[in-house]
Amino acid sequence: MTTVEARPAAARTPTPAPAASQRYRAVWRWHFYAGVFVAPVLLVLAVTGGIYLFKEPFEEWRYQDVRTVAEPVAAARPLSEQIAAAQSTRPGSTVMSVIPPTSPDRTTRVILQGADAGPWAQGISVYVHPGTAAVVGEIDDSATFMRVVRTIHGELMSGTVGDRVVEIAACWALILVATGTYLWWSGRRTRKKAPRSARGRLRRLHILVGVGSGVAVVFLVISGLPWSGVWGEGLQTIQERTGSTAPSADDFPNTSTPPRSGDLSDHPDAKVPWAAERLPVPESGEHAGHGSGRGVLQPGAVPVETALAAARPAIASCTECEVKVLLPDGPTGVYTIVADPRRDPSAARTLHVDQYSGKVLVSYGWAEYGTMAKLVEQGIALHEGRRYGPANLVVMLAACLALITLVVTGVWMWWKRRPRGRAGSPARPSDRRSAYGVIAIMALLGLLFPLAGITMATVLLLDWLVLRRIPAVARFVG
Numbered sequence: 522m523t524t525v526e527a528r529p530a531a532a533r534t535p536t537p538a539p540a541a542s543q544r545y546r547a548v549w550r551w552h553f554y555a556g557v558f559v560a561p562v563l564l565v566l567a568v569t570g571g572i573y574l575f576k577e578p579f580e581e582w583r584y585q586d587v588r589t590v591a592e593p594v595a596a597a598r599p600l601s602e603q604i605a606a607a608q609s610t611r612p613g614s615t616v617m618s619v620i621p622p623t624s625p626d627r628t629t630r631v632i633l634q635g636a637d638a639g640p641w642a643q644g645i646s647v648y649v650h651p652g653t654a655a656v657v658g659e660i661d662d663s664a665t666f667m668r669v670v671r672t673i674h675g676e677l678m679s680g681t682v683g684d685r686v687v688e689i690a691a692c693w694a695l696i697l698v699a700t701g702t703y704l705w706w707s708g709r710r711t712r713k714k715a716p717r718s719a720r721g722r723l724r725r726l727h728i729l730v731g732v733g734s735g736v737a738v739v740f741l742v743i744s745g746l747p748w749s750g751v752w753g754e755g756l757q758t759i760q761e762r763t764g765s766t767a768p769s770a771d772d773f774p775n776t777s778t779p780p781r782s783g784d785l786s787d788h789p790d791a792k793v794p795w796a797a798e799r800l801p802v803p804e805s806g807e808h809a810g811h812g813s814g815r816g817v818l819q820p821g822a823v824p825v826e827t828a829l830a831a832a833r834p835a836i837a838s839c840t841e842c843e844v845k846v847l848l849p850d851g852p853t854g855v856y857t858i859v860a861d862p863r864r865d866p867s868a869a870r871t872l873h874v875d876q877y878s879g880k881v882l883v884s885y886g887w888a889e890y891g892t893m894a895k896l897v898e899q900g901i902a903l904h905e906g907r908r909y910g911p912a913n914l915v916v917m918l919a920a921c922l923a924l925i926t927l928v929v930t931g932v933w934m935w936w937k938r939r940p941r942g943r944a945g946s947p948a949r950p951s952d953r954r955s956a957y958g959v960i961a962i963m964a965l966l967g968l969l970f971p972l973a974g975i976t977m978a979t980v981l982l983l984d985w986l987v988l989r990r991i992p993a994v995a996r997f998v999g
Contacts, residue, residue, distance in 0.1 A: 545707050547959040552700035554980055555693045556931050562677070562690035564928045569674035570741070571921035574906040574914055576667045577863075583666075587648040587658035593625035594652035600629070600825045606654045607631035607647035617644050618847045619825060622651050635663055643668060675748065685972060688749040691742045692973035696966060698735050705732060720937050727930040734923035741920050744900035747795055751972055760893050794890075795897050797871045803882040804853040805875045822849065823879040828856035832872045835884050836860040839868040849876040864907055866898035 581588070597603075604619055611633055620630040628648040635644045643663035650657055662668060669678075677683035705728055746752045825846055836842060839860045847857040855873040862868040870886040887895070899908065906914035960981070967974025 541707070544959065545704070548700050548703050548707075551959065551963060552697065552704060553935070555697045555700065556935070558976070559690040559693040559697070560928050560932055562686060563694055563924060565677065566674060566687065566690065567921045567924040567928070569670050571918055571925075572670050573667065573674055574918055574921070576671075577907075580665070580667060584660065587660065588628055588630075589626055590628060590650055590652070590657075594622070594650075595625070597622070597629075597651040598654040600829070602654045603629045603649040603651060604631050604825065606649050606656055607633065610647055610656055610659060611645065614645070616848050618845050620843060620845050621829065623843060627651075628657050632662070635661065637663065681750065684750045688746070688752060689972045689976055691746060691749070692752070692966075692970035693976070694742050695739060695970070696963070696973065698731075698739055699966070701731050702735060720934065723930055723934055723937070727927060727934060730923050730926045730930070734920055734927075737916065737920035738924055738927075740900075741904060741917070741924070744897075744904035747897050747901070752970060755971075756893075756897070760891065760897075763891060763893065794866065794869050794871065795894065795901060797885065800871075800885065802857070803855055803873050805849065805855050805877055805882075822876040825856070827879045828874040828876070829858065831874050831879050831881050832858040832884075835872055835881070836870050839870065841865075842868060842870075855882060864902065864910070866902050866908075867895075869898075 600619060600621065604616055608614060608616060608631075614633040617632045617634055619632070622629055629651050631647045631649060632644040633647060635642060637643070643661075645659055646662050647659045648657040649655065672678050675684065675687065677686060679686070747756055825848070829844070829846055836844065836858070839862055841864060842860040842862045845859045845861065847859070849855055854876060856876055858872045858874060860868070860870040867887040870884065872884045873882045874880065875882055890898070902908035903913060904917070906917040963977055964974070967977045
């Protein structure tokens, strides 16, 4: 009688089904491509985003000499006088807006137009002592440290091209999370039996951080996309067609129904809620002015104090709001008053005041926003780490650090496993049906995120036209 020798445990473990193995290989290949494309950009975004979370405390410390006064001011000079003092530092400069003091020990901030007059261009902030109307100092907002960080974070200091690159990287980050989650779930059994090594420990760290932070990373990407060019514009279009309720004149005793023209989307100094950027701006009524410059008060226009006083009842409940007054844009322009809360977006309010009569023409806020606009506003506040105070900031900072760790460990693992002199991308799956299934899912993601879809198509064309047809390139990549 022949004795059958028992097989080792490893030999008894069932091998993965060919289809599952092929699917794993196809997903891994896309995960590799996604990492190669966006790792450098994601690293920059995570570092600059982590720094920008501390914008407010940093600038409070850095500019405390011009933002605060030694003694609280009991009686402030008229805002018009303070604005004139600020203009005297740069004769002929256009006044974009004025931010009154939020407390008796703060200065008044008057923002003059800077060298760049384009949309979202930064101006020159002139700080004025509210009690004496003396200029305390001025800062070029386009050259501050945090402004440079913000420009790198949003557009890599490359304008529209940089904005598109950032959007592509953000969308591919979602693909990285999706494919990484599949790889983690599919390979959980084989990892338990993998020998312990330096590369294995690095891989386990990558997986642990990815699983622990995946939801936060996805939230960072989704909540940041409304600022992007293509996806953000599309979301704005959907918001316009489905979204906000027009403000009702019956809700405000001093309102009228004036003609409307333009919006605030191209105003270089309009820090208004995302939901309010595209809402039409009304025009002032009968006027005697003949000028045309933005920030130039017309003959017969009421002073800034009158416009601000008309808006006070509507914004009185927002105790943590910074109030900004945008001066009228020409003879038919209006005062635009924005109450910008630090934490709760539902406290924000935007008002337009007739520059000649001083009446509130339009006033809108949270009640008028659609569901999508409310979700975006809450997402932005969370993204910037300010919605729930220090706890929110710590969570967002942890997400940035996790993203840095994922990028570093992912590149490190590739560097350690790559063959000498080659890129070492995962092998192409031999089963076309498995590859097509993965491509179909990727195509769906490409429809949701158009720029990612365009780059996916580009990758497939390169794979078909170059990698499969030029052996030297195929050997280097594979």
